[in-house]
Amino acid sequence: MKLDDTDLCLLAELQRDAAAPLATLAVRCRVSAPTVLRRIRRLEQAGLIEHRVAILHPQRLAAAVGEGLQAIVELTLERQGAEFLQAFEALAVADPAVQQCYRVSAGPDFVLVVAVRTMAEYQALAQRLFTAHDNVRTVKAYFCVHRAKFDTRLPLPSTAAAAGESGATAGQR
Structure with missing residues (x-):
């Protein structure tokens, strides 16, 4: 499966907060909310998104x-x-x-x-x-007596869309 800038942006944003509303993800990745939903479903079906869970401290x-x-x-x-x-x-x-x-x-x-x-x-x-x-x-x-750091995010390739630097608007994707 080939990932484009929008896919990478969504993966980065979902790793940060999987409970973010579709509208928020759409703004952050500069696409429409229906595109966000369609892309997330595709990423889940491809097995790239394994689970969306709450992480307890x-x-x-x-x-x-x-x-x-x-x-x-x-x-x-x-x-x-x-x-x-x-x-x-x-x-x-x-x-x-x-x-x-x-x-x-x-x-x-x-x-x-x-x-x-x-x-x-x-x-x-x-x-x-x-x-x-x-x-x-x-x-x-x-x-474990103290947890100084815990992060579940995996590194992703840096892209213009993932960094929020793309000039494209939601209507252009």
């Missing part, structure tokens, strides 16, 4: 509900053949406490980002994902 949520724990976990397997890597990956991504799962190289085999409500829930997660499986060799968990 973990520390503020923990303060509001009285608990919350996030950890970054490095994990190395004993046997690293493709079937063993795929088996652990399938297990990890199926667990609701695992928010992100990365297969990495030049270090551990996997890096997981996990979120649970309590230390007891983390221990249950560790039991079902790490301790109960004989192929897990090492686990290092780093518990």
Whole structure:
């Protein structure tokens, strides 16, 4: 799929605020609201827009509900053949406490980002994902005490429309 300046502008704006009204997106990307809707649907159908969600702040949520724990976990397997890597990956991504799962190289085999409500829930997660499986060799968990930055936006090519510098009006697209 080829992306033009309007597509890139919409992707950039939706990464900033997926709840922005169509009219606002139309002004920012200098197209009409029906064009915005049509383009967003096309981007979703193409799989470029995977989800549109609300992102909760973990520390503020923990303060509001009285608990919350996030950890970054490095994990190395004993046997690293493709079937063993795929088996652990399938297990990890199926667990609701695992928010992100990365297969990495030049270090551990996997890096997981996990979120649970309590230390007891983390221990249950560790039991079902790490301790109960004989192929897990090492686990290092780093518990988050402060989040200085969190951003879900992916870098996009810079374009005139995405930067809001295009001279085109909504009627010209």
